[in-house]
Amino acid sequence: MIGLDKTSSIKSALIWIIMLVCSLTLSAAVLLSTMQDIKLQQQKLFAELDSYLNILSSNARDSLLSNDSSLEEQRLNSFSAVNMIHNLHVYKWQPATEQFDFFASYNHREVGPHPVQFSRLTQLHKPYVSDNHIELSKPLMQGTDLLGYVYMRVSRKEQSAYIQNRIVTDIIIIVIALSLAFFIAQALQKKFTAPLHQLLSLMQRVAKDKDYQLRATAAPLHEYNLLSRAFNTMLDRIEQQLLKRQEAEQEIRLLNQQLEHKITERTKALKASNQELLDTLAKLHQYQSQIVQTEKMSSLGQMVAGVAHEVNTPIGLGVTASTLMQDKLQEIQKSFDDKNLTASQLAKFLLDSKENLGIIYRNLDRAASLISSFKQVAVDQSNDNRRQFNMLQLINEVLLSLRPNLKKTQHIINVDCPANLNIDSKPGPINQIFINLIMNSLIHAFEQQEQGEITIQVQYVQQNCLIRYCDNGTGVPENIKKRIFDPFVTTKRGAGGSGLGMHLVYNLVTQALHGKIQLESTLGQGIEILIEFPVIDTSNTNKT
Template sequence: MPRLLSICLLCWLTLNPGVAQPKAADDPPPVVRLVRLPAEGVVLDQGWKWHAGDDPAWAHPGFDDRGWENIDPTRDVPLLPQVRKAGIGWFRLRLRIDRSMHREPLVLVVEQLGASEVFLNGRLLYRFGRVSADPKRLQTYNPLGQPLAFRLSDEPEQVLAVRFAFNNRLPYLKFASRPNPVLRLRLNKTNQQTAEVKLTPVRIHDYGNIGFFLSLSILHLALYWFNPKQKANLYLLIFSVANLGLAVVYIYSYETHSVEKRVYLQAIIPVLFAVSFIFVLTTIYSLFQQPRGMVYWSLVGFYLLYIPFFSQLYEVGPVLGMFYLPLIYYAECCRIALRAVRQHQRGAWLIAWGGIIYLLSNGWLILTLAGLLPNGPGLVFQIVSYEIALLAFPVSLSLYLALEFAFTSQSLAAKLVQVQLLMEQTTAQEQEKREILASQNERLERQVTDRTAEVVAQKNELQATLTELRRTQTQLIQREKMASLGELTAGIAHEIQNPLNFVNNFAEVSAEVVDELEAEQQQPNPDTELEAELLRGLKQNLHKIAHHGGRASAIVQGMLEHARSGTGEKQRTDLNTLAAECLQIAYQRLRAKHQDFTCELVTGFEADLGNEVGKIDVVPQEMGRVLLTLYSNAFYAVQQKQKSAPVEYRPTVRVCTRLIPRHVPEGDAATAESNRRRPGEEAVEIRVSDNGTGIPEAVKAKIFQPFFTTKPPGEGTGLGLSLAYDIVTQGHGGMLSVESQLGEGTEFTVCLPATGGTAVT
């Protein structure tokens, strides 16, 4: 129990150094007198007055500041809560300087954690940053001890006023013995040492760490590059980079003029601490192949939980993270290393001694910070203790890994000798194998030659089979065309039947009228009016016979135009008329086979499909074949559905055409009308839909493949839609697509360029 109390007392003394070395706080006199300036200058830390707020009149030397609060602005941030709370205020100091120094040029060395304007006897000397009560407009600036020259006035009493703004939103930190004054002004002569930024032991320590950890990082990067299986080199590389980052952050944070940058850079420090200690612990576990159990993960989680509290504890947080918590990590590393020593593991004593040296040096450093041991001039003892503690363990780990690398190299050299002996034995065996392989190669070459001859024969046979298949495919395509022509002929015959019936009927009526006229003329007293009436009727019948004969002739002429092979060149074609004629032909063709079948035909044609009314550039014979195929499939689908559908089902086939203009923003009607007439930027769409059986998804994926059909044998060859797809896409640069819902119907869409020039995509 007494030992535990002693440890707690030691920690309390370390975190509260002001208790270990109490100072008397006497009220400063109203006027500070300076008779001479020593070589190191004078720090103005007494006689200051403070008042929160902002009033330019407070810079005037005659202002009465006796009611203001006495203050020492060189103290740390937590010891001046009134400054931090106010945000903006004024410091005033009255100086009575010996007249012998009035003629000498003096310098003022300033360090601060805010922004300030320095006045001497009401005259602005210097402005550091931007002073403002608004944190958004405030710009802090630390001159970092830069000497600023000025001259005293002839008045016996000099009044130094500082308008000061403090950013109370920043998480300020203090690291060990590094000073952190709110405002520190030092008065000195120009011919004496004035620069505060010089090569101090602290800076030598920081720059030395940069060089050391940079070299260590390069070393372990090289070791890991040559031996990536040794993960300890990778972990030590990360450890070295983290410590290199710490050294860089230390230097830059204390050499940057921006206080905000300094504070935010210091916020990175706990993360780098965590990476450093966690990976040095991971290195030990990896080197000695220790399982990462509860102790390892507890230590890792403990430090990760500590990171958010680092910047909230001012001086306590850095001291805990830099000195006390690492004791736990390195104690665990020493425990594992000592266990390895007891197990006679090679080189483990190096790491154990490194850990012991760290624990001793860090313990000495903690006692020095607590004031229980002397510190020496310029913090020498603290710096030496910290440097030994910081470098002892990584140096021991690096030596261990270097020895392991040397042992591995020696082992590899011995194995190399063994390999050479084995290679000599293997060479003799290889020579014997070569002779065996040579004989086997000869036998294989003969077998390959024989096999090649067989393959060539099979190739020729397959080539002949392929030629026969192509010939058969051509015959099938011709058969499909002939079957289509036969169905077309049946449709034409059925279409011509109607006008022929009219011709026959009117011819019979006309013969009866002629007989009646001859009978009347044989009468002794013929009736002239009746003869005239019969002649008029006969004339009307002849006109009707001529009309229906012309209709039959027109049908035959149109069918001949569609049936002839043509030149294959595109022509200006009335697409609406072509679609309507093909629809009637396909319907009459099916009616010729199934006279009891009826279907509702619905058309919706847009008149303006091209540059001329209703005409676009297509090959009419090929496009007619496409339309006949789509119509035939539609009629077949509705006919099949009618066989099993309810009585109220009405087969319906729809065909519509429309012009698709290019995209135009909404509301721009004039541009839309202009673009409708611009060639090459419109497409014509033909939709053929039915309310038939629909197409399953599995069938729809293969519907345009050659020789694929769902019709019973003898009713389809599977070439109709394949040929239609080739005609639309390859012959006309268009698109042919299908949408279907099983049990509801199918819709085929043909999309063609309106001018026949630009392909549709």
């Protein structure tokens, strides 16, 4: 909106526009006319000086050939009738010395002598105009031979006086023309603004008294009549709108009463629906938590089955070796009782016993390692407490617990983790994350591959643990990639897939570890998962 201090009246605007247009056009016309006249006068002056210079050259050539300087002085004095000529010089060229000699001169009686211009003669072929004088020269030739130079110095006093008179005349003309324009503008603005003032007064009355029955009268201006008709039409429509508004207000009062009654009823119904929705949502969260917990226990159960199968092998070998030793011991005991035990039998028994004990020890130690690793992983999975642990050791324990699933395949797992990276965090969620990611690759990514490759990279950067998990499997379809962390999203629908694996990973990263996860994948080129969560580095090495 334009501020009142920035507005202007039509009266002042009309006067200023007329004055501005007149002053600009008049000034431009006078300026162009003056410049053209001054230029024309200067051209006439140069032409006149050139004719004088031609006369001087013709006379001076004869004087130089006859070497009669007194005659030339008399000829130069004849220019005393021309007041604007102040100085005339004639110079003679001396071929022997290749220099000019002063030959003759004329000096106006009010000016006096002017210094010789030996060095400037060749530079004044075109008129040189200074503030007060015009200087020019012309060579005197005899065929191709240079006889000398004629130099002329002319006053610009008459030309300056003419220019001043012309400027004064132009200023007077401009002032007279602008005065006339001002009086004309005053007369025009009265004719144009008087009807507008009448219309403005009518508008103020309508605004003050709210009397919309008033109407604007006609005026001798066509545009004003159009504005008056438009204003009268506006008043008619306002009257009609006021009547309609009164009727509408009455209808609105009735509708408001009905609406208030309906809103009261709908509010009661909405409160009941909201309470029912809250109850349903609470049950849904409870069911979802139960399903997620079931998924965690399901993965733990699969691990138990795999470890049990893996432990059976060394225990079976140990049982076989111990049974064999028991049979050998009974044979030795019988030979000893029958007193026919030989040294060779005893030596063979001792050798077999040593081998069997070695087999029993190695397999029991292997079973103990598997059980210890599984126990640590199981404890971590069921415990969300923080503790200090070695990251590489935790990854190796997870891989050892998944060995029954991995040894059936030819897949390769590459681990890039600093051996001395000790951190303070929650190993349980990290265990579960690695197990779910690896099992997800085995089940989904490498379904069509005999030998896949998994890469796990771990770094510690600025109080954060960065995990980069990659595989070169089939990748994730575009229609699933954006929903990969939503619950019940799976490509194995109807084939045993629950769709909760990646949802569980997302919850573990964002809620249990307070971190963030990002997945990038192209169909047919595998996946790349970036996980970042805050930890405390308890190792003594320099941080990355």
